[in-house]
Amino acid sequence: MLGHQVFCTNCNHQRNALHAQSKWLVCTACQHLFSPDDKNVKIKISTFRAAQCELLKLGDEYTSEKGTYILTGKIVKQELIDTSAIWTEYCFTNENNENLFLSEYNGHWNQIEEAETFDFLQEKPSNSFINPNKKNVDIENGNYYLYHHYQLKIDYVEGEFNFNPFEDNGNIAFEYVKRGHLRIVEEKRGNKGILSFCYKGEYLFPNEVLAGLTRKIDMPDKIGYVGNQPFYWNWDIPFFRLMSLFTIIAMLGIAFAFYIEKKQIAKLDRIFIRGDESKNDSLGLYKKSPLVVSTPFELTYDYGLLSVEFTCDDLQNDWAGAEIALVNTKTDETRYCVIEAEYYSGTDSDGAWREGSHRNTGVIEHIPKGTYQLEIQAIAQANSNPKTIVLDIYAARGSLNLCWTFVGMLIILNIILWLVEDYFIWLKGGENSINWDSENSS
Numbered sequence: 154m155l156g157h158q159v160f161c162t163n164c165n166h167q168r169n170a171l172h173a174q175s176k177w178l179v180c181t182a183c184q185h186l187f188s189p190d191d192k193n194v195k196i197k198i199s200t201f202r203a204a205q206c207e208l209l210k211l212g213d214e215y216t217s218e219k220g221t222y223i224l225t226g227k228i229v230k231q232e233l234i235d236t237s238a239i240w241t242e243y244c245f246t247n248e249n250n251e252n253l254f255l256s257e258y259n260g261h262w263n264q265i266e267e268a269e270t271f272d273f274l275q276e277k278p279s280n281s282f283i284n285p286n287k288k289n290v291d292i293e294n295g296n297y298y299l300y301h302h303y304q305l306k307i308d309y310v311e312g313e314f315n316f317n318p319f320e321d322n323g324n325i326a327f328e329y330v331k332r333g334h335l336r337i338v339e340e341k342r343g344n345k346g347i348l349s350f351c352y353k354g355e356y357l358f359p360n361e362v363l364a365g366l367t368r369k370i371d372m373p374d375k376i377g378y379v380g381n382q383p384f385y386w387n388w389d390i391p392f393f394r395l396m397s398l399f400t401i402i403a404m405l406g407i408a409f410a411f412y413i414e415k416k417q418i419a420k421l422d423r424i425f426i427r428g429d430e431s432k433n434d435s436l437g438l439y440k441k442s443p444l445v446v447s448t449p450f451e452l453t454y455d456y457g458l459l460s461v462e463f464t465c466d467d468l469q470n471d472w473a474g475a476e477i478a479l480v481n482t483k484t485d486e487t488r489y490c491v492i493e494a495e496y497y498s499g500t501d502s503d504g505a506w507r508e509g510s511h512r513n514t515g516v517i518e519h520i521p522k523g524t525y526q527l528e529i530q531a532i533a534q535a536n537s538n539p540k541t542i543v544l545d546i547y548a549a550r551g552s553l554n555l556c557w558t559f560v561g562m563l564i565i566l567n568i569i570l571w572l573v574e575d576y577f578i579w580l581k582g583g584e585n586s587i588n589w590d591s592e593n594s595s
């Protein structure tokens with residue numbers, strides 16, 4: 154019966170129980186743990202660590218996959234050896250389910266369910282299981298690593314319980330972890346090798362805890378790196394991955410739209426380089442064609458792009474190029490571009506080889522719309538055979554460099570996240586994985 158009346162066996166203070174199954178309660182008047190069924194249970198509760206568990210209040214509701222629970226008890230535990238290590242356990246109860254515990258330590262959370270019977274315990278009931286030197290165990294076909302073992306002493310208790318919270322006081326707990334999941338096995342104090350409880354649980358992100366709580370609280374800051382508690386990655390990487398995919402598809406759509414809008418505005422196919430005009434400057438010894446001037450044409454895209462496809466089929470173990478000036482016929486504003494192609498071939502001990510290409514492409518970007526003409530001078534290696542250059546001139550709406558850069562960055566970022574995600578999930582599995590791995594083989 155929920156809300157039934159109980160009387161403190163120490164001071165006779167009357168109160169309402171929060172939960173029908175509560176057998177052990179802490180009196181709010183005299184701070185003693187008492188049991189209505191057992192008049193001998195009277196434990197004075199220290200209040201030293203009371204502030205530690207003010208985060209959640211008795212009566213708070215928490216919803217997990219199994220249902221909605223009510224917070225009926227709080228326990229603060231201290232590590233006996235490292236006394237700075239304080240665990241706060243919130244005991245939630247539900248009419249139909251086993252207890253559920255939320256445990257907070259330095260802002261790190263885990264959710265632990267009531268003891269289960271594990272196959273591995275039935276198989277290995279001997280005291281060989283509880284052994285700090287045994288670094289990993291197989292549980293339900295998964296390999297769990299020993300994250301930590303500690304002896305916990307109860308410092309503060311508040312509320313009511315359907316178990317005696319002091320039953321496991323001073324027990325040695327072994328925390329085994331595997332990729333965010335954990336098992337806690339407790340060895341009964343003073344009875345080496347005798348198992349007290351086995352708990353099953355998982356690490357939770359603070360936002361996962363918040364999502365389950367009806368009353369929203371200010372989460373404590375997470376303190377410490379992997380040395381204190383398993384550290385884990387709190388980004389929603391799958392969502393980022395999905396958004397990246399949509400962005401890349403959108404980018405490819407834009408690229409395709411730009412591609413089909415690209416239009417040919419000129420073809421200059423009679424640019425001849427003969428052997429008559431040789432020069433020597435920074436390029437070395439070379440020869441030039443006469444200056445070729447195109448007929449004027451309109452560029453209709455503002456800050457658009459002009460691409461020049463250069464073809465020279467006469468290349469034979471030499472190079473050719475074109476110096477291109479795009480001149481605005483009204484303002485004489487001039488933009489330049491140089492394209493070069495080289496092609497070499499031959500035969501060596503590995504057979505025939507080819508290097509280079511007869512084609513190349515040059516681009517002039519960010520061109521204001523207007524009337525333009527091209528002034529072209531083709532160049533080729535001195536003393537080479539006569540050549541014919543063909544130039545195909547295309548106009549497009551704009552450059553896709555930024556688009557490809559962005560797509561490339563998204564892909565690289567996703568690859569990095571894919572790599573570190575695994576790493577951080579692995580870290581979530583425990584602090585000493587590196588050492589354990591080396592000891593597994595023994």
Ligand SMILES: [Zn+2]
Pocket residue numbers: 161162163164165166180181182183184185
């Ligand atoms: Zn009392």
